[in-house]
Amino acid sequence: MIVPARVTFLGTGTSHGVPMIACDCAVCTSTDPRDKRLRTSIYVDVPDRQRILVDTSPDLRQQALTHGIDRLDAVLFTHSHADHILGLDEVRRFNAIQGGAIPCYADAATWEALRRAFSYIFDGVPRLGGGVPELEVHEIDGPFTFHGVRVVPVPLWHGRMPVLGFRFGSFAYLTDCNRIPDESWPLLDGVRIVILDALRERPHPTHFTVAEAVGVIEKVGPRRAFLTHMTHDLGHAATNATLPAGVELAYDGLVLDVDVDVE
Ligand SMILES: [Zn+2]
Ligand SMILES: [Zn+2]
Numbered sequence: 399m400i401v402p403a404r405v406t407f408l409g410t411g412t413s414h415g416v417p418m419i420a421c422d423c424a425v426c427t428s429t430d431p432r433d434k435r436l437r438t439s440i441y442v443d444v445p446d447r448q449r450i451l452v453d454t455s456p457d458l459r460q461q462a463l464t465h466g467i468d469r470l471d472a473v474l475f476t477h478s479h480a481d482h483i484l485g486l487d488e489v490r491r492f493n494a495i496q497g498g499a500i501p502c503y504a505d506a507a508t509w510e511a512l513r514r515a516f517s518y519i520f521d522g523v524p525r526l527g528g529g530v531p532e533l534e535v536h537e538i539d540g541p542f543t544f545h546g547v548r549v550v551p552v553p554l555w556h557g558r559m560p561v562l563g564f565r566f567g568s569f570a571y572l573t574d575c576n577r578i579p580d581e582s583w584p585l586l587d588g589v590r591i592v593i594l595d596a597l598r599e600r601p602h603p604t605h606f607t608v609a610e611a612v613g614v615i616e617k618v619g620p621r622r623a624f625l626t627h628m629t630h631d632l633g634h635a636a637t638n639a640t641l642p643a644g645v646e647l648a649y650d651g652l653v654l655d656v657d658v659d660v661e
């Protein structure tokens with residue numbers, strides 16, 4: 399069954415964020431609010447069912463305050479880079495609000511990295527005063543359903559690192575990648591809205607450029623596509639003016655109506 403959901407872009411910036419510290423370039427000093435980019439993350443709200451956060455960016459606290467996020471039913475991780483995990487400690491607040499552990503979904507490699515990066519969460523040592531996020535660990539290695547919402551992980555390459563995109567119904571979120579392996583193309587069949595990594599115009603060893611991203615979008619053939627994870631090289635208005643019909647730069651706070659698959 400397909401039900402409507404809303405996706406909010408909590409952050410659309412690369413690992414440094416935009417503006418970047420100590421940069422006075424035209425984009426970092428722009429007054430266009432769409433040129434302010436926190437670190438990349440989305441929030442998927444399936445009304446009356448689930449509120450899903452994809453990645454815990456270092457800006458999670460600010461993102462939750464800005465968008466009035468008061469509940470997390472699940473967290474999905476795409477990969478373990480710092481700009482996608484370092485806000486994990488903020489989950490403590492949701493533990494307190496909701497009175498329990500938060501279900502978190504990641505592949506085996508990402509869990510291994512999370513256990514190293516956040517050893518205080520996993521070492522079992524009691525700490526005076528508490529202060530440790532409570533997580534429910536779910537290791538994923540294929541499509542899964544939680545509370546009725548069906549999620550299809552889409553394996554991607556991010557340089558030499560295998561990472562996950564996620565498909566929910568007719569919408570796919572594919573951040574931090576520069577290659578879609580042959581076996582993942584069928585997982586994108588029939589997708590109507592795609593969110594895809596597009597770092598900048600110049601080539602990069604682990605991210606799609608804008609031109610490469612547009613090429614992938616033409617091959618997938620969605621109705622609409624949104625680019626994310628941009629550096630300060632890409633001013634919002636100027637870059638958008640160069641994109642083909644149906645392709646746009648995302649921006650922080652953009653909300654999309656999508657369809658997700660539920661049981
Ligand atoms: Zn700059
Ligand atoms: Zn990354």
Ligand SMILES: [Zn+2]
Nearest residue numbers: 413479481574
């Ligand atoms: Zn990233």
